[in-house]
Amino acid sequence: MRDEQKLFKQQTDQLLKVLNQQRHDWLNHFQVLLGYLRLGRPEQGVEYLQRVTELTYQESMIARINSSLLSVFFLTFNALHTDLLLEVEIGNQVDLTEAAVTETELFRFVTDLILSVKEHVNRHEYEPASMLVSLFADERGIHFRFDLAGGLRASGLEEVEKLVHSSKQHAMDVAEWIHTNEEWVLEVVVPVVERKR
Template identity: 30%
Template structure:
């Protein structure tokens, strides 16, 4: 219940910030900036809608509440085309894998000198496969995350997936996973 209250407070705070920015643009007569800002708000709401359409409650709740509950890493989710995990035979397993992947990076994200660590999660669904790309930028405990990444990749391979590991450094990590559908 405490987490729910934190998420609601975070959402309320974000919306108040949006309204204050819009009000400032209106007072300054910067209508073009106001319109641009409204489009950014709409784009963010559309991204949240695509996350909601994944329809697997543990993933949806985790991804939509993540930024409100974690301060060491900011997440952005890109889903080029809407799809439901629940309509996939492996949907629950894929959903749990996604949450495990994000948690692994969050647990090994280090203090970044006041800058925010960023994690871009891309979920690209095609009829034949789901491609998951994790792109971390910031400060990362590379040695600490290595064992967890190896374990996740082993789980993925056991379920027919394949991993393309990109270079992992203390400031950047990219992992691409492809899960073909039977």
Template identity: 30%
Template sequence: MLYLVTVGVDQPSFVERGEAMKSWKRVPWIAACSLLIPLVFVMLYPAMISSVVCALWSVAVLLISVNAMKKQAEAERRAIIQSMEKTAIASLNHHRHDWMNDLQVLYGYLRLGKLDKSLQCVERIKERVTEESRISRLGIPSLVFYLQSFRASGIALELHVEIEDELQLSALVSPEDGESLTGAIADAIRAYQYGGGRSSWGEVRKLTLNFGQDHGDVVVRLDGDQTPDPETLRQLTAVLKGKKVRTEQFPSEDTFIQFRMPCGI
């Protein structure tokens, strides 16, 4: 079964997520460095008042740091929620537009009395409903949202998704592992989208995402017209370090990259 989505550009890459992690690490370091001021004061003026000032300074730094981290976390949470809401609205509008187009085409065929064309249109609609249902049954919310919402963007990259019959990832991997798999897939798609040079004018680059099982493992293969450069592989491997998801040797020349994850919740 094939499912056509269009890949967008507003999803964070593995480099951008790394930069976000660095911003979190700066707050404790700044707080620790600020404690040097009262310590130097105590060393220069070893008196009771100096110790009191040092203690008060430390408490103040701790409170300010905790408050700053809470505000930063809340701001990031609001930004993520707003981004997801905008993406969901765009996705719903895109789906509504698609359904309206299909219904208008079907209505036109019916008015013209072209029953054969009408039946073909109905079959296309039924096939798309079945394909969307298969993606929904993958069971990993972030992955389902990622695939279905990307139809709303206008980037010239067609992503075909092939799913093994009755495959439910939520019954095979833990929620944490599912998030790791989603992140790996998103990063690989971005790498494919922007790698291998620019496509020709009017050319739409295509990529096929295959989900299946092999010897008790979940296997996700990305087939396209290019292979990743060594730096891209290094970055993808670094992001997956310490996680169950791992990259594998390419089974064919058309494979961009393949991920494998052991089953188990």
């Protein structure tokens, strides 16, 4: 019983942290809009509101990828981690139930990759590193593109290589992989299950 209570406390603490961060973010958005209105700059207020609307739309798309594990991971990551800023873009309606790998395998690969990058990224003094994760579907499958602003330390390259190798064992195809000091990009294509006609 104590283990269940401890787990519940940890989960509620994390949930409160996420909710507090979301409230803080929304208050910041309202303060920026109010500032533009007070300064008599409604055009800039409209532009800012359009950016916030696009961000909200992307969050809605993330919630609809049909993987509660990955949706929650993506939507809560920035509230729970401060040393890597994650931006997620969904290019078109992505349905992860169509993936030819299990939700657990996909979740493990994506989260292990992002957390390994977070642990081994070249750090800047004044701002956190950032990574853009893009998901889109086409005739080849579901694409996961990880685009890190900056590079990885040598300590992380071996760890990431193991993850990439394991992705190939799960029938994922590496479409692009660039790893230099200035740029780190990995694009993996997850095959989809053929639909019955």
